[in-house]
Amino acid sequence: MSTNIVECHQITKHYGKKKALDQFEIAIPSGRITGILGPNGCGKSTFFRMLTGLVRPDAGHIEVLGKAPSWQTNQDIAYLPDRARWYPNHTARAALEWGNSFLPGFSMERAIQLTDYMDIDLDAKVGGMSRGQEARIMLILCLARDVQMIVLDEPFTGIDVISRETIVASLIDYLEESEQSVLISTHDIQEVEGLFDYTVMMKEGRAIWTGSTENLRAEYGSLRDVFRKMYMKEWNK
Numbered sequence: 001m002s003t004n005i006v007e008c009h010q011i012t013k014h015y016g017k018k019k020a021l022d023q024f025e026i027a028i029p030s031g032r033i034t035g036i037l038g039p040n041g042c043g044k045s046t047f048f049r050m051l052t053g054l055v056r057p058d059a060g061h062i063e064v065l066g067k068a069p070s071w072q073t074n075q076d077i078a079y080l081p082d083r084a085r086w087y088p089n090h091t092a093r094a095a096l097e098w099g100n101s102f103l104p105g106f107s108m109e110r111a112i113q114l115t116d117y118m119d120i121d122l123d124a125k126v127g128g129m130s131r132g133q134e135a136r137i138m139l140i141l142c143l144a145r146d147v148q149m150i151v152l153d154e155p156f157t158g159i160d161v162i163s164r165e166t167i168v169a170s171l172i173d174y175l176e177e178s179e180q181s182v183l184i185s186t187h188d189i190q191e192v193e194g195l196f197d198y199t200v201m202m203k204e205g206r207a208i209w210t211g212s213t214e215n216l217r218a219e220y221g222s223l224r225d226v227f228r229k230m231y232m233k234e235w236n237k
């Protein structure tokens, strides 16, 4: 198998007349925490849905973990869709029990450790939790799986800065021990800048920069500066 977990060549995807991905070209190495960064509507979720076999390209070629994505990809990838919510009347424990019954590679032991680590009361109902606590449960459902790849679509949206800092710190600590490859999309780089060791910058359905975050910083300054340039259309690459 190649050392890249994801390879996309000349991917195009339309929704009606709207072009969501435009000759999208990318190679993502394994074992990294990769940030997929870009403004609203640049195609991040479309790319993630394609990785998990939920959408197909109109043209081009995609390989994930050395194979074309399909419904079986669920065996190898833990995917957190954007705007994912859990049933409000269920407890955190019920969410984990569901994960244990239905998600391939799920470890109840690891899930319980993570709830302890992320300070979640197992007997609390999700409906009575804060947005940040619920987000942690959705993350735990992904992180407790022994899969090669974890894909998190906008996991920090709507979460306040303090909770976000806590979640990011837990993620960094937890993933340091792991050999899993993690892809995280965000349009808001505040407080997550230290999380990514590999970065893909997207704009208007294209990957406009891909490489180690260290190289990106050396070339252009902080991710925040790069982002600002993108928004202000100063980016000519």
Ligand SMILES: Nc1ncnc2c1ncn2[C@@H]1O[C@H](COP(=O)(O)OP(=O)(O)OP(=O)(O)O)[C@@H](O)[C@H]1O
Pocket (backbone or CB within 6 Å): 015, 016, 018, 019, 020, 038, 039, 040, 041, 042, 043, 044, 045, 046, 047, 082, 187
């Ligand atoms: N099911 C759909 N039907 C029609 N248009 C869609 C659909 N899904 C996405 N789009 C459009 O495709 C483009 C890319 O959307 P996508 O959700 O992939 O971007 P994104 O970068 O994830 O955005 P955000 O950060 O706002 O979640 C947008 O213009 C969006 O409106």
